[in-house]
Structures are given as structure tokens and as C-alpha cells.
Amino acid sequence: MKAKIASKKALRSKVDVSTxxxxxxxxxxxxxxxxxxxxxxxxxxPLLTTLASRIWSPWAILLVRFRNDTQPSPPLTKYLHLxxxxxxxxxxxxxxxxxxxxxxxxxxxxxVFGWFTLPANRSDYVGNVYPQPxxxxxxxxxxxxxxxxxxxxxxxxxxxxxxxVCGLDSVDLCGWVGGMAALCxxxxxxxxxxxxxxxxxxxxxxxxxxxxVDDYRDPWDVMSTAAYPWIQAAHTEFTTVGPGLNAxxxxxxxxxxxxxxxxxxxxxxxWDETIQLRPLHHHNLPGFLxxxxxxxLVEFRVPERWDAALPRACVLVHRFAANHSYLLxxxxxxxxxxxxxxxxxxxPTFPFQDYYAAEVTAIDSGNHTATIRLHQRPATPFPRxxxxxxxxxxxxVTVDGGxxxxxxxxxxxxxxxGPEKELVEQVARYLETELSxxxxxxxxxxxxxxxxxxxxxxxHLYAETEIISEQPPGYMKEKEEQ
Numbered sequence: 001m002k003a004k005i006a007s008k009k010a011l012r013s014k015v016d017v018s019t020x021x022x023x024x025x026x027x028x029x030x031x032x033x034x035x036x037x038x039x040x041x042x043x044x045x046p047l048l049t050t051l052a053s054r055i056w057s058p059w060a061i062l063l064v065r066f067r068n069d070t071q072p073s074p075p076l077t078k079y080l081h082l083x084x085x086x087x088x089x090x091x092x093x094x095x096x097x098x099x100x101x102x103x104x105x106x107x108x109x110x111x112v113f114g115w116f117t118l119p120a121n122r123s124d125y126v127g128n129v130y131p132q133p134x135x136x137x138x139x140x141x142x143x144x145x146x147x148x149x150x151x152x153x154x155x156x157x158x159x160x161x162x163x164x165v166c167g168l169d170s171v172d173l174c175g176w177v178g179g180m181a182a183l184c185x186x187x188x189x190x191x192x193x194x195x196x197x198x199x200x201x202x203x204x205x206x207x208x209x210x211x212x213v214d215d216y217r218d219p220w221d222v223m224s225t226a227a228y229p230w231i232q233a234a235h236t237e238f239t240t241v242g243p244g245l246n247a248x249x250x251x252x253x254x255x256x257x258x259x260x261x262x263x264x265x266x267x268x269x270x271w272d273e274t275i276q277l278r279p280l281h282h283h284n285l286p287g288f289l290x291x292x293x294x295x296x297l298v299e300f301r302v303p304e305r306w307d308a309a310l311p312r313a314c315v316l317v318h319r320f321a322a323n324h325s326y327l328l329x330x331x332x333x334x335x336x337x338x339x340x341x342x343x344x345x346x347x348p349t350f351p352f353q354d355y356y357a358a359e360v361t362a363i364d365s366g367n368h369t370a371t372i373r374l375h376q377r378p379a380t381p382f383p384r385x386x387x388x389x390x391x392x393x394x395x396x397v398t399v400d401g402g403x404x405x406x407x408x409x410x411x412x413x414x415x416x417x418g419p420e421k422e423l424v425e426q427v428a429r430y431l432e433t434e435l436s437x438x439x440x441x442x443x444x445x446x447x448x449x450x451x452x453x454x455x456x457x458x459x460h461l462y463a464e465t466e467i468i469s470e471q472p473p474g475y476m477k478e479k480e481e482q
Contacts, residue, residue: 179201300369
């Protein structure tokens with residue numbers, strides 16, 4: 001769940017802090033001394049390179065309660081284990097952002113502050129309501145009040161890349177996309193939920209499925225958690241963890257190790273390659289962690305660590321558009337891809353469209369490898385007709401079947417029936433109507449008739465786009481009970 005951002009100016013200032021703040025010199029020295037004690041000289045230079053590439057991104061965790069809350073404040077132990085280096089190695093938030101960024105995001109400097117009593121009653125909080133009602137607190141208002149209360153005690157929030165406000169008991173759960181801020185409460189203290197909300201802070205948005213603009217549609221990505229609890233792994237202390245981020249979401253934040261992404265030697269030409277992938281989040285294993293074919297990223301996931309609740313080892317394919325990742329289905333219709341199945345876009349027998357495919361030939365979970373055969377064939381440029389804006393119909397459109405329309409060298413698919421087909425056919429008729437020396441009047445009259453038909457088809461098409469409300473929740477159940 002994401003929250004509205006207060007202002008563009010505030011967003012810019014927060015994003016700049018999150019993406020440019022590096023480790024202070026003293027912190028680098030302390031971390032290096034601690035880590036260098038475990039390495040010999042041969043490992044020295046790779047370690048220093050890793051340290052230099054890390055982004056120092058600590059969060060301030062503000063524990064707050066309303067002034068009329070009567071229950072006692074819980075101890076800080078759980079918050080320290082979940083958010084700070086005190087819980088490193090237990091799949092806490094420090095581990096989460098390290099794994100999801102291939103070691104680039106370091107939140108180990110996160111600190112927990114509180115409990116703070118807010119100068120407001122619980123009934124003053126109205127949640128996701130904008131604009132904020134007079135005398136009440138919406139999400140922005142609660143965030144601002146918590147920060148002001150903490151600052152009044154001498155805490156310098158400028159020392160932190162982001163802020164998480166943790167409310168006592170049931171309050172809210174949300175994150176500001178790109179705003180480096182999140183709200184949670186006593187019932188959402190799990191990496192599965194907080195990972196999504198803090199992920200919003202870094203600019204991540206909800207994950208989607210190909211062909212839909214609905215959010216929360218990718219079960220294999222943390223940016224859809226809450227919608228798919230069955231794919232969140234149980235954790236003895238933090239309730240649930242995972243799943244992880246997909247490769248495209250990682251790339252969108254510059255967190256994907258591009259040196260570990262297989263790319264075509266000749267991206268603009270046709271090729272056929274067989275490669276092996278390692279699990280996406282196993283940065284410690286040698287080999288490729290993802291592969292790129294055209295605009296798509298192919299990744300391998302196994303039911304371990306953050307992905308422990310995955311039903312099986314599988315290959316996933318995603319694309320990215322308008323700050324959302326989109327999961328693409330297998331050729332069989334399955335959302336994940338296993339051995340014997342494949343991902344395919346385009347038709348291998350049709351040369352005028354791009355063709356991409358990823359065939360999973362083998363998955364070896366024990367050795368953490370997936371063998372994948374990748375194909376690419378760029379589209380052959382379609383010959384342009386004599387008139388720049390002339391159109392041509394192909395396929396079965398003219399006999400009430402599926403087909404496509406070519407205009408200006410572009411291929412546009414046409415449905416087999418309906419006002420779209422009628423509109424395209426009438427436009428084609430108009431373009432094909434030529435003036436003749438002896439029949440100018442007759443030709444102009446024919447064009448007028450075609451234009452009337454075009455208008456009629458456009459009216460029918462407009463009627464089809466009329467907004468229709470969704471059925472109320474429980475509608476079908478009520479019908480069945482009548």
C-alpha cells in the first residue's frame with residue numbers, strides 16, 4: 001500500500017538523501033576493520049571495492065503512541081531485531097535490503113527511537129483522507145507529527161535517509177513512493193509487509209501481471225505481498241518473510257548487478273543461445289543471475305530464504321513500464337515456468353514482428369542452476385506502400401477472422417469482429433477510393449458514403465468504452481442465497 005506524497009519539493013529532498021548519502025569516513029573504517037579481520041590479503045581489494053559501492057542508507061524508526069492509549073509500551077527488542085544490525089543474519093530488514101540490492105543498500109546504521117507520546121488522541125487519526133480535515137491527522141499529518149515530536153527531543157532526522165513511524169496497536173500500513181517514509185503498527189512487523197512499504201520509499205511501486213493495470217498481481221514479488229499470503233514464508237520471530245524482488249524491480253533501482261546479467265552479443269540481430277542461471281538473490285554463487293532478451297529479464301528462483309514459500313523452483317520473466325514490473329506468463333498459461341515449458345512473445349513463422357523465447361530445458365535445484373535456451377529474432381521491416389499514410393489489411397480481417405492492419409510501416413492487430421474491424425475496413429475503403437477524370441462527382445459521393453460509415457463505426461466504438469461500475473463485493477454470494 002502506498003501513501004500520497006506531500007509535495008514535489010519534499011520528494012526531491014528525500015530522494016537525494018537516499019541515493020547520494022554515503023558512509024561517513026569513521027563508519028567505513030569501523031566496518032572495514034570488522035570485516036577485514038576475516039579476510040586475507042588476496043580478498044582485500046574485492047572487499048574494498050564492495051565497501052566503496054555500498055550506499056549508506058540508515059532509517060530512523062520512530063515508535064509512537066497516542067496520548068489516550070492505555071496499554072503499556074512493549075520492549076524495544078523486537079524492533080531492534082527487525083530493523084537494525086542487532087538482528088543481522090536472521091532475515092531482518094538489514095538482510096532484506098542487502099540481498100535485494102545485491103549488496104548495494106546498507107541500512108545497518110538504522111536506529112530505533114521511542115516510545116514517543118503524540119499530542120493527539122487515537123480518534124484524531126483518519127488515515128488515507130485528503131485533504132486533511134481540520135483538527136484531524138491523515139497519513140501525512142501523522143508522519144509529520146511523529147517527526148516533529150522526535151525532533152523536539154533532540155533527534156536529528158537529517159542523519160537518516162528515511163523514517164518509519166511504528167504505531168502502537170492497530171494504526172496503519174503504507175509507504176510513500178520515492179518519499180523514504182513508511183507507516184506500520186504492531187500487527188505489521190514482518191519483512192513481508194514492511195519490505196514493501198520501505199521499498200516504496202526507494203521508489204518501487206506495486207507489481208503487476210501482463211495484460212492488466214491492476215496492482216498486487218505478481219505472487220513472486222514482495223511488491224504484491226498481502227495479496228498472496230501463501231507465498232510468504234513463516235518466520236519464528238518476524239511472522240513472515242519474503243518473497244524477494246524480481247530482477248526488473250531491482251534494475252529499476254539500479255540494484256541489479258549488471259555484471260551478472262547475460263546480454264546478447266549482438267542485440268540487434270537474430271541469435272540462439274543456451275545459458276545457465278543461478279538463483280537471482282544468491283549473489284554469493286558464481287554465474288549469471290539474470291538474462292536479458294529484448295525488453296525482458298529472465299530470472300531463476302528457488303524455495304530458499306526469502307523465497308522459501310515458493311511452491312517450486314521456477315523461471316520467471318518480467319518487463320517494466322511506468323514504474324511497474326509486469327509478470328509474463330509461460331506459453332502453457334502458467335505464471336511460473338518450469339522444465340519443458342517456455343516463455344514466448346511473437347510468432348516464429350511471422351517475420352514482421354519481434355520474436356523472443358526462453359525455453360527452460362532443465363532445473364537442478366540441488367546445484368542451484370537452471371538451463372535455458374534463449375531465442376531472439378528482430379522484426380523484418382515491412383515494405384511501405386506507395387502512399388505514406390495508406391493502409392493495407394492482412395490476415396482474415398476481410399472474412400471476419402483475426403488479422404492486422406499496416407499503416408506507415410507499423411503493424412496493428414485487428415480483432416476478428418466488432419466496431420474496430422468495421423472502422424478499419426471503412427478507412428481502407430476511403431483510402432482506396434481514387435478520383436477519375438470522368439467520374440469525379442461519383443467518386444466524391446462514394447467518399448461521402450464511406451465517411452458516414454466511418455462516423456457510424458466510431459460512434460459504436462465510443463459506446464463500447466462507456467464506464468461500467470464493478471459489481472459490489474459479495475454480489476454473487478447474495479444472488480446465490482436468494
